[in-house]
Amino acid sequence: MQDILIVGGGIGGLTLALELHRRGVACRVFESAPEIRAVGVGVNLLPHATKVLAALGLEPALARVAIETAESVFYNRFGQLIYREPLGRRAGYDWPQFSIHRADLHAILVKEVRERLGGDRLEVGRHCVGFTQSDESVELRFKDGPSVGGLGVVGCDGIHSVLRKQLYPKEGEPKYSGVNMWRGVTRGKPVLTGASMVRAGWLATGKMVFYPIRDRIDEQGRQLLNWVWEIETPEYQRWDWNRKASVEDFIAAAADWRFDWLDVPAMFRAADVVLEYPMVDKDPLPAWSHGRVTLLGDAAHPMYPRGSNGAGQSILDASALAYCLQEYPEVPGAFKAYESKRLGPTTNVVLENRRNPPDAILREVYQRTGDRPFDRIESVISAEELKALSERYKQVAGYDKRALQEKRQ
Numbered sequence: 001m002q003d004i005l006i007v008g009g010g011i012g013g014l015t016l017a018l019e020l021h022r023r024g025v026a027c028r029v030f031e032s033a034p035e036i037r038a039v040g041v042g043v044n045l046l047p048h049a050t051k052v053l054a055a056l057g058l059e060p061a062l063a064r065v066a067i068e069t070a071e072s073v074f075y076n077r078f079g080q081l082i083y084r085e086p087l088g089r090r091a092g093y094d095w096p097q098f099s100i101h102r103a104d105l106h107a108i109l110v111k112e113v114r115e116r117l118g119g120d121r122l123e124v125g126r127h128c129v130g131f132t133q134s135d136e137s138v139e140l141r142f143k144d145g146p147s148v149g150g151l152g153v154v155g156c157d158g159i160h161s162v163l164r165k166q167l168y169p170k171e172g173e174p175k176y177s178g179v180n181m182w183r184g185v186t187r188g189k190p191v192l193t194g195a196s197m198v199r200a201g202w203l204a205t206g207k208m209v210f211y212p213i214r215d216r217i218d219e220q221g222r223q224l225l226n227w228v229w230e231i232e233t234p235e236y237q238r239w240d241w242n243r244k245a246s247v248e249d250f251i252a253a254a255a256d257w258r259f260d261w262l263d264v265p266a267m268f269r270a271a272d273v274v275l276e277y278p279m280v281d282k283d284p285l286p287a288w289s290h291g292r293v294t295l296l297g298d299a300a301h302p303m304y305p306r307g308s309n310g311a312g313q314s315i316l317d318a319s320a321l322a323y324c325l326q327e328y329p330e331v332p333g334a335f336k337a338y339e340s341k342r343l344g345p346t347t348n349v350v351l352e353n354r355r356n357p358p359d360a361i362l363r364e365v366y367q368r369t370g371d372r373p374f375d376r377i378e379s380v381i382s383a384e385e386l387k388a389l390s391e392r393y394k395q396v397a398g399y400d401k402r403a404l405q406e407k408r409q
Contacts, residue, residue, distance in 0.1 A: 004151060005140055005152070007030055008029075008155065008157035011105065012318055014029065014106070016317075028123070031123065032127040033124060036110050041226050044211070044308035045098040047401075049311065052319045059095075062108065067211070069196075069197055071084060071087055071192075071193060074359075074361050075201075082377055101224065128143075137151065152292045154294055155296065164300075167293065177280060179231065180276070180278055180279070181279050184247075186271045188270065194223065197210075197211040202363055205253065207362065209227065209230075245275060284347040294335040296318065302350075304350075316398065317342050345398060356392065356393065358390060361386055
């Protein structure tokens with residue numbers, strides 16, 4: 001009965017378990033999937049997230065399997081360079097930025113949770129169907145198996161959170177952005193620096209994001225390249241986040257994307273796997289914490305994946321929530337303190353991802369050039385404007401260099 005119960009064994013839930021254990025707060029994790037297995041494609045860990053993971057002692061394990069991202073570069077759909085900036089330690093941060101396969105990150109977190117907390121603290125095949133609570137305790141109900149009681153419950157169960165639906169039964173489905181996405185991974189030779197995060201094009205005619213997530217995967221020295229293709233699509237009917245798709249579904253719009261630094265159609269066609277899903281989010285909630293129940297990560301604030309920031313915000317949530325549970329004597333008060341720390345900042349990120357994510361740089365150039373090649377980027381937009389767009393997002397998302405390095409919790 002003394003445990004904090006965590007619903008969901010993803011990045012947010014497992015990071016929370018490690019943070020609580022570090023602070024001496026007992027917890028248990030319940031994962032719906034029947035087994036822990038490799039899923040997903042790439043994820044970026046920005047310096048604010050790696051700061052938290054480094055404090056948990058995970059940086060060496062991450063560095064062994066991830067790419068330490070060196071730079072962010074922006075191009076138009078004609079392959080012309082718009083803007084380049086260093087990232088992570090190369091930009092003067094005390095912490096790196098990592099590009100990593102989601103399965104590799106998840107495997108590190110699972111291993112550490114089982115070793116530090118004990119194997120019985122992470123239970124799989126436990127599909128939560130709801131909760132009941134009183135002033136003194138809360139009880140989780142499961143589709144199979146007995147109910148479990150604890151001092152508090154944290155919903156880390158994603159955009160389709162069972163706990164969120166119980167708290168807000170009339171909320172409805174996620175909101176479609178008007179942009180459809182295809183994601184894949186391709187084995188290929190290093191591109192540019194071999195540690196570059198590339199954004200190119202714009203949503204009206206097609207936008208690409210790609211970065212390497214595994215290095216030297218074979219004797220040829222190839223990397224595993226993670227890529228995303230996004231394009232405006234008026235309607236989308238199927239809400240399946242891992243629906244397998246074909247390159248032929250979207251390749252036509254990228255047919256002439258052949259540059260001296262990358263043959264984009266060839267990269268797409270060589271993919272090991274292609275997944276299709278819509279870009280969606282939900283409107284920010286007025287509150288996450290209700291008595292002894294609260295939400296975290298995508299269950300609390302699902303956002304468009306346009307700032308490489310969704311996983312990072314769930315990691316920041318985990319750190320803040322663990323801190324509050326250590327500092328406050330009663331769970332409901334700790335949950336409300338956590339909400340006061342994180343609801344406002346994450347709301348800002350959700351809204352900024354709709355309005356002005358980092359790829360707003362691409363939108364500005366697209367609009368100012370009328371989607372035509374330029375002679376000199378300086379004749380389109382100044383270096384100061386480009387830097388200001390980039391720095392604005394960092395400030396909203398909580399990883400501008402000065403604020404992050406001055407921040408102490």
